[in-house]
Every structure is written in structure tokens, then in C-alpha cells.
Amino acid sequence: xxxxxxxxxxxxxxxxxxxxxxxxxxxxxxxxxxxxxxxxxxxxxxxxxxxxxxxxxxxxxxxxxxxxxxxxxxxxxxxxxxxxxxxxxxxxxxxxxxxxxxxxxxxxxxxxxxxxxxxxxxxxxxxxxxxxxxxxxxxxxxxxxxxxxxxxxxxxxxxxxxxxxxxxxxxxxxxxxxxxxxxxxxxxxxxxxxxxxx
Numbered sequence: 001x002x003x004x005x006x007x008x009x010x011x012x013x014x015x016x017x018x019x020x021x022x023x024x025x026x027x028x029x030x031x032x033x034x035x036x037x038x039x040x041x042x043x044x045x046x047x048x049x050x051x052x053x054x055x056x057x058x059x060x061x062x063x064x065x066x067x068x069x070x071x072x073x074x075x076x077x078x079x080x081x082x083x084x085x086x087x088x089x090x091x092x093x094x095x096x097x098x099x100x101x102x103x104x105x106x107x108x109x110x111x112x113x114x115x116x117x118x119x120x121x122x123x124x125x126x127x128x129x130x131x132x133x134x135x136x137x138x139x140x141x142x143x144x145x146x147x148x149x150x151x152x153x154x155x156x157x158x159x160x161x162x163x164x165x166x167x168x169x170x171x172x173x174x175x176x177x178x179x180x181x182x183x184x185x186x187x188x189x190x191x192x193x194x195x196x197x198x
Contacts, residue, residue, distance in 0.1 A: 016067055018044065020051060027050065028048050028049060028053060029048075030046045030047075030049075031049045031056065032046060042062065043128050044062070044063065045103075046061070047091065048075070054081060056079060057077060058078075058089055058103070060129065076130055077105065084109065085107040085109050086133070087110055088109070089107070089108070090107070090152050092104045092153070092154050093155050097158050097186045099126065100124055100126065101127065101128050103125065104156050105123070106152040107120070108152070118152050119138040119139060121133065122137055134188065139182060139191060142180070145172075147172065147173070150171055151171045152169065152171075154169050164183045164185065165184040168180065168182075168197070179197050180194075180197070181196075181197045
């Protein structure tokens with residue numbers, strides 16, 4: 001009987017959780033939370049599924065106590081309505097480098113004429129509430145994977161001592177799950193594939 005997200009949630013006795021506001025008559029849901037913490041505030045980025053979200057655009061809710069939440073109504077990063085590599089947005093993560101915020105995310109295309117189904121892309125912001133996509137910047141699957149479809153969910157952290165952003169990306173090789181390691185310079189001008197770590 002539990003075939004919808006709503007019925008699944010109502011089957012449990014959750015007392016405290018965040019749920020986006022109803023859009024008209026549609027109840028949207030939170031997918032793939034991407035947490036970030038700074039100065040006493042937890043920023044919970046998520047793929048908004050349903051409602052007014054276009055193809056899993058990234059939305060934001062903030063909290064200081066996980067009891068009360070502030071929902072940001074507009075997407076902080078919207079899927080590309082014109083199509084292209086990020087016509088759908090997939091999971092990513094946020095890092096702060098000095099005064100810049102980098103939101104790395106998965107660009108997923110539904111177009112059959114694109115070489116890569118998924119690439120890692122980035123958007124930059126001067127605050128954690130809005131981001132601009134960086135044109136012509138991406139990371140593509142290495143040739144050794146032997147496939148161009150399954151390459152997503154970058155998890156990143158910034159090391160100020162080395163000036164490098166360390167990133168892991170999930171993928172598959174011969175239908176076996178893999179985790180790949182990359183390093184990216186703080187100014188995004190250099191990237192290095194460090195190999196498969198799992």
C-alpha cells in the first residue's frame with residue numbers, strides 16, 4: 001500500500017522534519033540532501049522533486065536546531081530549461097574557498113545526441129543563497145571507466161593548506177561500483193584525475 005512518498009511518510013510517526021511548502025495542489029518532496037554548515041547555520045540543499053521544481057533543481061532550507069526551518073522559495077540552482085548537459089540536475093556538494101562558494105553538481109542530460117550522459121559541473125556564488133553556473137567547466141568520465149553514462153554525486157572538501165579542492169565521484173566500471181578521486185585548484189583552472197580509490 002505504500003506506493004507514494006506521501007503514504008510512506010504518513011506510515012511513520014515523524015515528529016520533526018522539513019517538508020517543502022505545497023505548490024498549488026502538489027506536495028513536493030526533498031531528495032538527496034546536500035548539507036553545509038557555517039557560523040551556526042545548517043544549509044540543507046536538496047533536489048526538489050515535484051511541485052514547481054524543474055527537473056530536480058536545487059533548493060535550500062536552513063536551520064539552526066533541526067526543529068525549525070526556513071525554506072527558500074526560489075531554486076538556488078535551476079536545471080537548464082533549454083536542454084543541454086544539465087537539463088536535469090543531480091546531487092553535489094558545496095565548499096567555500098576564501099570568499100567564494102562553489103556548488104559542484106551532476107549535470108545529467110536526457111538528450112541522445114550528447115556524448116556524456118553525466119558530467120560534473122560547478123556554479124559559483126558570493127553567498128550560500130544563489131549561484132551562477134560556470135560555462136565551459138566540467139569533469140568528464142576518464143576513458144578507463146569504459147562508459148560515459150554513470151558518473152555523478154561529487155563530494156568535496158577544500159584544504160586551505162594546499163589550496164586544493166579534493167573530490168570523490170561515484171561511477172561504475174563493468175557494472176561494478178567505483179569511487180574516483182580528483183583534485184581541483186582553488187581557482188578552478190586546473191583539475192587532476194587521481195585514479196580509482198574503490
